Amino acid sequence: MLPTDLLLFRVKAGLAEPRRLKPTTQNLDLAARLIALFEANVGQRRADLDEELRALEAGRQDFKVLRGLAHLLTNMGDFEAAGPVEPGLARERVFTLAQEVVPSRRAAAQILEQAARSLSTDAPVSPETLQAALYADLPDQQTLVAFEPPAPLELIHRYDLAQAQGLLYRATELVITARRNEPARYKQLLKYLKFFGLMATVEGDAALGFTLTLDGPTSLFGATTRYGLGMAKFLPALLHVTKWDLSATLKPRKDLAWVDPGDTEWSFQLTSEDGYVSHYAPPTEHDSALESGFSERFAKLDTPWTLEREVDLVPVPGGVILPDFRLVQGDRSVLVEIVGYWRPEYLRKKFDLLRKAGRTDVIVCVSERLNLERAGVDPSDFGDRVVWFKGVLNPKDVLALAETYAVTRP
Template sequence: MLPTELLMFRVRGGVVEPKRLKPTPGNLQLAQTLIRTFEANLGKRRADLDEDLRVLAAGRPDFKVLRGMAHLLSNGSSTFETGGHAEPSLVRKKVFELAQAHPPSRLRRDLVLEQAARSLSNECPLSAEDVAAALYADLPDQQTLTAFDPPEPQALIERWDLAQAQGVLYRAYSLILTARPNEPARYKQLLKYTRFFGLMLTVEGDPVHGFTLTLDGPTSLFGGTTRYGLALSKFLPALLHVTKWDLTATLKPRRDLAWVDPKDEEWQFGLTSEDGYVSHYPEPKEHDSALESGFSERFVKLETAWKLEREVDLVPVPGGVILPDFRLAHTDGRSVLVEIVGYWRPEYLRKKFDLLRKSGRQDVIVCVSERLNLERAGVDPSDFDERLVWFKGVLNPKEVLAVAERLTAELPRP
């Protein structure tokens, strides 16, 4: 994320357009120069780094771009730590205590530092110079750059671009996300991201025609909440791993900018999966949990006419969507869905079983960990008895296959 003063955008006809950088030789050189500046300051104080950056930005017309990139490097690629061998708060306490016993003078300062060094040397030897250095070593500008993971210049430019778009979303009060007809796994991935980042939404549509997700933005909630705005901004890099989508956000205009048209009551901001933004988040894992991964690994070792499929259609349900973990497909055309319920909060369990009931689907095998306290969560799974598989620790594929055979035994073959 970038602070508000480092965001760069323009508004044309009520539409917000974040600034984007092209990977020109000049921009790549700027990114490389910044990266080398951070590398040259390894082992030095943040104050020294800030001074180098100040000199670098002086007189440059693109100083906001430089400061934005530097902010991203400081907060995403750098590790700053308090240096020295003594706890600054303890050093300050001892020095201030000793200073009260001496009249003000240059000699007094040196004497106090030497006395403090002797007094604090019980755990490790300290000199007067060590004490002086430790006095305010925990202040941000006195911390030491202890590690730096340099990105490629191109990656830094891409990260800056995305940070501008994230900053715009931070002020949104409503968003409409359209997931176009897509692979089922992409829908599932998208909905899992919204849940992971704690976003509130309603879902309409189906896997054939696509889904429309309406999300509440941060400024629509009780006058605006920083936490939700941050979650919404963090959601964008995850969304970039999903294909075929369009996003429209409605924003409150910034009244602190002199060039803003006072007649503007709202702004619009649009994004699509084809806009070329690049995510700095790692690619999502194939499986969402060790339970799913372990089940899949054990299944492939079996000799069976059933095939375990990860690409599963979503099941629309009034009030939500069911995202089955797997499908079991038999060579003769029979199939069932598999939902694994592992370690989750009571609220999640209640919603999960409520959606399963609303779906009316009788072809969903529900695998439940015995470690879950369903009774305490207010969940009664008795109406799923025919389709329940209880497990401890690991889920046995043979038990799931046995239920699949029983459920589909009377079904006509395609």
């Protein structure tokens, strides 16, 4: 993402709009030139790269755009302390010897030579190499050791998304309306919510859509943007959902001269139609071989039931359940949750959430290989809605219960 000083946006009637780069020939050429510059500096110090970047931006009115693109490219590279001697060890040897002599140029040269000899046990180390290693771990002295160049258009997409993410640094609330989507999209959203420490209140259903309200205790304190940073990191995951709307409430920036001092809050609006591109990997269709195998075996059956993948968010106190499948026939449906090979802690939480949900239209498929006794889990309170299986989950066993426990969808 981008630091605050490189964010470019405007506010009109309380609505914040981030700066976007059009893929014009001029912008694509600038992106390509910067990418080539980073490629040419592989093996060089960051200080040398920064000097070339300063020379490139000299006299440009769009220097903030250039700096933003360069910042993103810097994060795509690997910078390390290069050389055969670890900087910490080099400083330890040199500074220990330096304590024993009166400082002078001649003494410095002798110390470097002596320390270099002491480090030449496996391979020869010259005084010049040792001197270069003394501060090679400082940021500007680190070497660009690897760089995976993006395409110019990809870099522009990253820049646009980073500008949108930057507005969310100051978000106090995020409301997402996610309509009926492609398989596996909801689960990825929930995983990223948890990963970035975000809490969500979920309302709605699969037919009309779900509303996720993101908020948390840290968002209540005016001096912190930590929770907004989590929301910003979450945005690329949201882009994998096919139909959604986002509305964010932002704290106005009072450090900008053009900001209306009377503004108490800003609004930021996005939709899935805005054309932002995610750099997060898309979700896989199935989380496990169990689910994949069940889906493949079901596809071979001649049945009036349709198998849908992860389309229902079930809000429960203390969490959210996203059942693995839903079986649909006409206006009737039943949810299917497969409990396979997991740790005891996960099993306890999984069954606890299933109980809290209070849903009678959930078929729970449990592997007999699980050590439920060790986990302290007893699925007997789910009654006849439990399907036990060993290595393979037979879709016919699940369909046998579908007729009984399916409910009419609203």
